[in-house]
Amino acid sequence: MAWVFDDGRPIYAQLVEQLQLKIVSGVYPPGEKLPSVRELAAEAAVNPNTMQKAFAELEKSGLVITQGTNGRVVTQDGERIQDNRQALARQQGKAYFSGMERLGYARGRAMEFLQDMAGEVRE
Amino acid sequence: MNGLVEILGLTKAYDEHHVAVSNISLTLPRGKIIGLLGPNGSGKTTLIKMLNGLLMPTAGSIRIGGKPVGVETKAHVSYLPDRTYLSGNKKVKQILDYFADFYKDFSRERAVGMLQSLGIEPDARMNTLSKGTKEKVQLILVMSRQADLYVLDEPIAGVDPAARDYILRTILNNYNPNSSVLISTHLIGDIEQVLDEVIFMRYGHLVLYTSVDNVREKHGKSVDAYFREVFAC
Structure with missing residues (x-):
């Protein structure tokens, strides 16, 4: 039971996100055949x-593209994968700024904070 | 296509002051795993017993696969009761014989395979097995039938988390688009992600019948959390 779900949102939406992540991060590379629904459902x-x-x-x-009886494969369209990566990155960015806002950081200060942190993390 | 289970105006009154199930109408489709949820005394087990023909309704009707509950439907409904009914001094393999004898749709091969994967000896006597192992044996028997409807009354109560995972995986692995599984429980959090749909019951009434993701979408919380809210004391 390696897949973890949070409480407040539909499970299918969380599955979509986790599969997207596996595709853009290359766990499932472009053109790769995906496990069957049954296999993945059992795994998750x-x-x-x-x-x-x-x-x-x-x-x-x-x-993801369905190839008839052949099952499903990851698209070979690099641009589409890139678009998805960017959409996921935007979500991360949004989550950062809204989290900081709740802590009382305005946009500018949140930006500065992030820059300082990037330096720290690099070290 | 018609539903797998069609329940119409179903009522069970033990006497005029004790109405366990009150005027329930419900159609359950094929190919779903459905949770039957409700606090103690909400009528879950009474409903289940009527689905299995163990109790007669006071009013209303149940059809399974288009047929009224009776000898014919029993051959297509695989039932796990909330308490054990297997004789203690029988060996596991003798119980397999019983099932093979009783149910045409029983696959001994499947049962033996699952017992093997758990390391349960066919020569072991039931009364030498732990409570959790006994529950696993019973679930294996029930899931080894090729039924249209599986009715599991509290299959995960009283077993440890590892056994619970095994039971849930067994239910998922046996998933088949032509049959449905009805699971009654009050341990919702543990099985929520396995369920398609949930039925909420209270005081014998049907409170809600909807999909798990619907609850999450509409209320922004898990079915478990929503259940606690609806049934808060």
């Missing part, structure tokens, strides 16, 4: 119908 310990719904979503966005 989720309902197969929920996994199916997540795949349908990924197909709609073009990240």
Whole structure:
């Protein structure tokens, strides 16, 4: 039961995110055949119908392509993967700024803080 | 296609002051794993017993696969009761014989495979097994049938987390788009991600029948958290 889900959001949406992450990070490289719905559902310990719904979503966005009886593969379209990576990065950025806002940091100060931190992390 | 289970105006009154199930109408589709949730005394087990023909409704009807509950539907419903009914001094393999005898849809091969993967000896006597192991044996028997409907009454109560994971994985691995699984429990958090849909019952009434992701989308919380809110004392 290696996949972890948080409470407040639909499970299929979280599956979509986690699969997107695996694709843009290269765990599933472009053109690679994906495990079957049944296999992935068992691995994530989720309902197969929920996994199916997540795949349908990924197909709609073009990240995953169904090849008839051959199963599903990751798209070879590098641009599309790049777009997805950027969308995920935007989410991270948004989450950072809104989190800092709650802590009382205005945009500018949050930016400065991030820059300082980047230096620290590098060391 | 019609639903797998069609329940219409179902009522069970033990006497005029004790109405365990009150006017429930519900259609359950095929290919779903459905949680039957409700506090103690909400009528879950009474409903389950009527699905299995162990109790007769006071009013209303149940059809399974288009047929009224009876001998014919029992052949297609695989039921795990909330307490053990297997004789203690029988060997595991003797119980396999019983099941093979009783149920045409029982796959001994499947049962033996699952027992093997758990390291349970077919020659072991039931009363020498731990409580958790006994529950696993019973679940294996029930899931080794090729039924249309699996009805599991509290399958995860009283077993350790590792056994619970095994039980949930067994249910998932046996998933089949033509059959449905109805699981009654009050331990929602543990099985929430395995479920498609949930039925909430209270005081014998149907409170809610919806999908898990629907609850999460609409209320921004898990079914477990939502359940605690709806049934807060």
